[in-house]
Amino acid sequence: MEDEADGLFASVFSVSGWQPAPFGVERSRQPGFILVARAASDSRPVGFAHVIEIPGGDHLQQLSVVPSKTGHGDGRALVEAVKVESWQRGRPRVTLRTFADVPWNAPLYATCGFAECLPDNDFLRDLGYVPVSGVVSHS
Template sequence: MTTTIREARAEDAEVIQTIEAIADALLVEALGAPEWPPPADGTERVGSTGYVLLLQENSDSSPVGFVHVLDAVGTAHLEQLSVLPEHGRRGHGRRLVEAALDEARRRGYSRVTLRTYAEIPWNAPFYASCGFQESIPESGFHRQLVETETELGLDRHGRRLQMTILL
């Protein structure tokens, strides 16, 4: 299978939001968290600082996954990785992470951070297999993420942690 990864455009906003909503349903089920926050607005994702990369299984198909990386005060922060469940277990998530890291290097970042659940197999264990290691939220941006997660009640569903990879 030949996959294509490309930077998202404004017209991709709706499909990005749809992919996230469908992928989040899998997480909601695993966590038993029916009160999960809605997906981020796709237009806001595409328009935010940083970048969004889309994965298509071929150049003519609709996107089946995306990765969103924010510019967080000079640090790249992997904000969201979503792959449609019916296209899972094909290496798409790993391809998106690798593409995100390559793009971060190209843009001059020295590290990429993320926040995730410790015990969900496709969360922290997956990111660890990509080279990320548990780290401490040191910057104001990262401490604000922890506060926001607490306000949203995300920690009710399991231990949240920060992970970092040096480029």
């Protein structure tokens, strides 16, 4: 799903040097959680969110929806489910890093309650600064 979804970025910038997505088992070894969106009609996976625990909260490491299913609310539903799951796990905030110039990224996250911020811990600083990173607090 992730490799297929990443193909959407090819219309915005070069993705030729990108590494293949890690396997789910590799993601599941990290502290955090994975949520999967399924099609109502046949229960096939249409997207997923991978969240890792970081100091002071959770980080939305990856959100992917298969291109044929974009625009139907699955990505937004996954982001909202991430916020709920994180809150239920007692995590005080969720952060993410995204591409500001990609038309479908920053506006989605802004309408989900994320706001631009500067990296405020070593994990986020090590990612490097991108114009839109985000944080939503549960306070």
